[in-house]
Amino acid sequence: MPEIKVTPLGAGQDVGRxxxxxxxxxxxxxxxxxxHMGYNDDRRFPDFSYITQxxxxxxxxxxxxxxxxxxxxxxxxxxMSEMVGYDGPIYMTHPTxxxxxxxxxxxxxxxxxxxxxxxxxxxxxxxxxxKKVVPLNLHQTxxxxxxxxxxxxxxxxxxxxxxxxxxxxxxxxxxxxxxNMTPDRHLGAAWIDKCRPDILISESTYATTIxxxxxxxxxxxxxxxxxxxxxxxxxxxxxFALGRAQELCILLxxxxxxxxxxxxxxxxxxxxxxxxxxxxxxxxxxxQKIRKTFVQRNMFEFKHIKAFDRSYADNPGPMxxxxxxxxxxxxxxxxxxxxxxxxxxxxxxMPGYCVxxxxxxxxxxxxxxxxxxxxxxxxxxxxxxxxxxxxxxxAKGIMQLIRMAEPRxxxxxxxxxxxxxxxxxxxxxxxxxxMPANGETATVTTNPSVPVxxxxxxxKREMALxxxxxxPKKPRTMHGTLIMKENLVSSEQALKELGLNEHQLRFTCRVxxxxxxxxxxxxxRIYTHLKSxxxxxxxxxxxxxxxxxESIVIKVSSSAExxxxxxxxxxxxxxxxxxxxxxxxxxxPSLRFFKVVKGRF
Amino acid sequence: xxxxxxxxxxxxxxxxxxxxxKTYKDLHVYQxxxxxxxxxxxxxxxxxxxxxxxxxxEILELHLPLKLFADENxxxxxxxxxxxxxxxxxxxxxxxxxxxxxxxxxxxxDGLSSDLQVWTxxxxxxxxxxxxxxxxxxxxxxxxxxxxxxxxxxQLLHGARSSDVQLTQLTSGQILYTLETDSADPLxxxxxxxDTVFLAGCCNGNVYIADTRTSAAPQLSPGPAxxxxxxxWWTDASAGRVIRLSSSGQAVVSDLRDLGxxxxxxxxxxxxxxxxxxxxxxxxxxxxxNCIAVSGFSGAVQIYKTxxxxxxxxxxxxxxxxxxxxxxSQSDDDVFxxxxxxHPERPRTLLSAASDGSVHVWDWVDQSEL
Numbered sequence: 001m002p003e004i005k006v007t008p009l010g011a012g013q014d015v016g017r018x019x020x021x022x023x024x025x026x027x028x029x030x031x032x033x034x035x036h037m038g039y040n041d042d043r044r045f046p047d048f049s050y051i052t053q054x055x056x057x058x059x060x061x062x063x064x065x066x067x068x069x070x071x072x073x074x075x076x077x078x079x080m081s082e083m084v085g086y087d088g089p090i091y092m093t094h095p096t097x098x099x100x101x102x103x104x105x106x107x108x109x110x111x112x113x114x115x116x117x118x119x120x121x122x123x124x125x126x127x128x129x130x131k132k133v134v135p136l137n138l139h140q141t142x143x144x145x146x147x148x149x150x151x152x153x154x155x156x157x158x159x160x161x162x163x164x165x166x167x168x169x170x171x172x173x174x175x176x177x178x179x180n181m182t183p184d185r186h187l188g189a190a191w192i193d194k195c196r197p198d199i200l201i202s203e204s205t206y207a208t209t210i211x212x213x214x215x216x217x218x219x220x221x222x223x224x225x226x227x228x229x230x231x232x233x234x235x236x237x238x239x240f241a242l243g244r245a246q247e248l249c250i251l252l253x254x255x256x257x258x259x260x261x262x263x264x265x266x267x268x269x270x271x272x273x274x275x276x277x278x279x280x281x282x283x284x285x286x287x288q289k290i291r292k293t294f295v296q297r298n299m300f301e302f303k304h305i306k307a308f309d310r311s312y313a314d315n316p317g318p319m320x321x322x323x324x325x326x327x328x329x330x331x332x333x334x335x336x337x338x339x340x341x342x343x344x345x346x347x348x349x350m351p352g353y354c355v356x357x358x359x360x361x362x363x364x365x366x367x368x369x370x371x372x373x374x375x376x377x378x379x380x381x382x383x384x385x386x387x388x389x390x391x392x393x394x395a396k397g398i399m400q401l402i403r404m405a406e407p408r409x410x411x412x413x414x415x416x417x418x419x420x421x422x423x424x425x426x427x428x429x430x431x432x433x434x435m436p437a438n439g440e441t442a443t444v445t446t447n448p449s450v451p452v453x454x455x456x457x458x459x460k461r462e463m464a465l466x467x468x469x470x471x472p473k474k475p476r477t478m479h480g481t482l483i484m485k486e487n488l489v490s491s492e493q494a495l496k497e498l499g500l501n502e503h504q505l506r507f508t509c510r511v512x513x514x515x516x517x518x519x520x521x522x523x524x525r526i527y528t529h530l531k532s533x534x535x536x537x538x539x540x541x542x543x544x545x546x547x548x549x550e551s552i553v554i555k556v557s558s559s560a561e562x563x564x565x566x567x568x569x570x571x572x573x574x575x576x577x578x579x580x581x582x583x584x585x586x587x588x589p590s591l592r593f594f595k596v597v598k599g600r601f
Numbered sequence: 602x603x604x605x606x607x608x609x610x611x612x613x614x615x616x617x618x619x620x621x622x623k624t625y626k627d628l629h630v631y632q633x634x635x636x637x638x639x640x641x642x643x644x645x646x647x648x649x650x651x652x653x654x655x656x657x658x659e660i661l662e663l664h665l666p667l668k669l670f671a672d673e674n675x676x677x678x679x680x681x682x683x684x685x686x687x688x689x690x691x692x693x694x695x696x697x698x699x700x701x702x703x704x705x706x707x708x709x710x711d712g713l714s715s716d717l718q719v720w721t722x723x724x725x726x727x728x729x730x731x732x733x734x735x736x737x738x739x740x741x742x743x744x745x746x747x748x749x750x751x752x753x754x755x756q757l758l759h760g761a762r763s764s765d766v767q768l769t770q771l772t773s774g775q776i777l778y779t780l781e782t783d784s785a786d787p788l789x790x791x792x793x794x795x796d797t798v799f800l801a802g803c804c805n806g807n808v809y810i811a812d813t814r815t816s817a818a819p820q821l822s823p824g825p826a827x828x829x830x831x832x833x834w835w836t837d838a839s840a841g842r843v844i845r846l847s848s849s850g851q852a853v854v855s856d857l858r859d860l861g862x863x864x865x866x867x868x869x870x871x872x873x874x875x876x877x878x879x880x881x882x883x884x885x886x887x888x889x890x891n892c893i894a895v896s897g898f899s900g901a902v903q904i905y906k907t908x909x910x911x912x913x914x915x916x917x918x919x920x921x922x923x924x925x926x927x928x929x930s931q932s933d934d935d936v937f938x939x940x941x942x943x944h945p946e947r948p949r950t951l952l953s954a955a956s957d958g959s960v961h962v963w964d965w966v967d968q969s970e971l
Contacts, residue, residue, distance in 0.1 A: 182632075208728075210683035210960075212666065213630040213929075215618050217681065223622045224676075258619060364677055388679040395685055396634040396958075422688035422728045426659070 007441040008413040009046040019046035025168030030064040035075025056085030066092040067177025068161035069099040082125035095160025155179035156187045170448045176202040181397030184214040200407035204415025211394040229318040233345035238333035240326035256304040266308035267322035327360035346382035454488040508571040516564045523556040617928045627964040636958040639698040651695035662687035689730030703754035712746030715761040739765035748791035778813040802836025822860035839885035846883040865910035867917040871898040888948040896938040900927025926955035
């Protein structure tokens, strides 16, 4: 039976990293290649031994697809392609291709330089990895090879995030990656057509969460900033250059305008160039509505937000500063942090996840005393706020997406099936649902249609037989011989091509009857009788002393001992096995037929 | 929605959110797949909600966001979402849902008959809420749903009318007590005011007080003289006080020991002509003195301070109004608040649900105390 196999790769734990293997129509695809941020050892990488025990992955994978730039989806990519070894194509959207290497390099620097790790990918490896990338556009079908095609759909969530459809022949799989179904100021909602994939793969955590609205998160951000400013404090917001900064700047600008606030807002110069680059990417990627927001903005010409100079950090009074890098691990944001940390009126707002080893990570874990270079300690007295602005789908959203795509099967990863009976039951009211554990393979059988070419002669012959034309709701059966070389041909042609002789199977059987008449008379009586009961069939009484019902031949002869004991000889060829229903009787040339005849005599 | 309308909607919503910076401490806004008419605490941190459509409905147990409870290190907790911890399927609507204290059981009624369904909420190893039994109403006639009150573990007080209230032992089904009344008034509330003394509030304003230990006749306190013709009444009792609210917005506070006398009256600022009988809720704040919450008349939840009411009926204004559901609803029909509950310990924290499936968790600021 044709089947699609899905295996989420893992190393013993559930959530934290995405890397899923799909086998479909003889093709192997890797979906995402994420790093688990909670581990320092090899457990942070996906377990590639499932694919092969040792050696490179190139011959085992037809392609790799990355859904978006978050590290738990692409963090292990350079490790996989350069240290384990993979030289095939890596597909991702244009924005993902632009942003991925920046994040990977940042991540590498922190892990190697700050934490002194050795078994990690190098800057060169990141570059070499990115050379293998083939960028994708939305809704554009890309032929990976003759049989495998992929298509990206808009996922929302972050810039460049995509849901991917993988298709081989008539079998397909859709992988959602991370997505959201509620549009906000900057991102639209994910969208997919009714593509009816055999499997839709998504995260089980979505289905068990009901998310607080984006506006409430934004409200919390504004509230915290406002409270600090009101008490004369300074607010530091470390941001990754691309992404969150834009959103938060617009938010503050609107708020400052509305509330007529006077405290200065700054962003560090490094941000501007990168931000413009980001802006251009965003503009081509995003939809009409969001484009308008940005066009009105006139990108970084804010009324209330100005470029930062490092001397401003010492100015008295309240202010807000956006500075890079995002995890306080180096550079300007760390410098400012050191100056402001000692005052409890101040605040630092971390708008995203911080990798282990960074100051950001430490303070988010409640550390109030930090060891800095030169063995000095820093007392953290300012207020630390952790805010998550990521747009994710939830229980309502996942059902919306499933109903949009109408998959034949639903597959949820990163959940514990044993504990999720209700969830499974809920989805199974409408769709089949699977929940493989990490390292476990879910197999889904499919019922693909196999397209074949048909020879013109055979087609003409079929049409000549008359009858109803085939339609999708009522397919019509026909017979032929399939030469798995080119096309579907008639049997004669097949035999000719294959150099085989045609053989015919002919069956015979004898039935005894009691009838006092002469042989020809008995035959005549049988003929008359059959003609009256088998209306609509061709029944002939031939001069050679046989009766033919369609292609079944009937002969009558008498037994030597007793002339009133007749023997009917029936013969039919193999094709006449399937016959017709007539008044509930199956008229196969078998004993049944003779039950009818006998009954009458 | 036309583009202009959408911009206007967003502006109004933004305005409300900006205003909320001063008027709320915490605010969380959620969207369920299906609206609920019930919100019931199953622990200090979990609530049950359930659908009320005419066919199959989900019962969900939700864990409140961690951020709400992280009092000391609130800033370090970014977790703002509800977690669906348990779920189950009900064959019909769920109009009343009660948690049986000290157990993992909840009891529901579909609003169509007086029978109750008993459910067991799974533990850590399963996410299922399973139907494990039923309790027959005294008179199983389909004349409107039962009210349910659960005092001690495994006992249930229930009934659709004053004439069919009974106390049933949950595990054995044994009937421990029945309320004998002359008339069969439909009930709008049923609650215990002590371990054994309960209050049955009728839709016509009558209130019966009885003790399940005795077979003595219940005390009947007739409804207050209603202004504006025939009205419906809802009742809530807490800490020795009883409040009765009418569908015309009239509110009466009495002492439990002397229901016939009114301590104070008020005409509340509600849109009485739009009251939805199934949705009206009135409740005393468990951790605040003299505060009530009122909902079901519109898309807002109102908080009133009863201590400022007098003996003369007068128009009063709410101390606070939560308009979040009305403001953030994108549906064309007017949205109605279908349920609200106070947090049992946090003084100003409430949960409210509306007809568009929204659920809000909010901690309001008492402006009069600033």
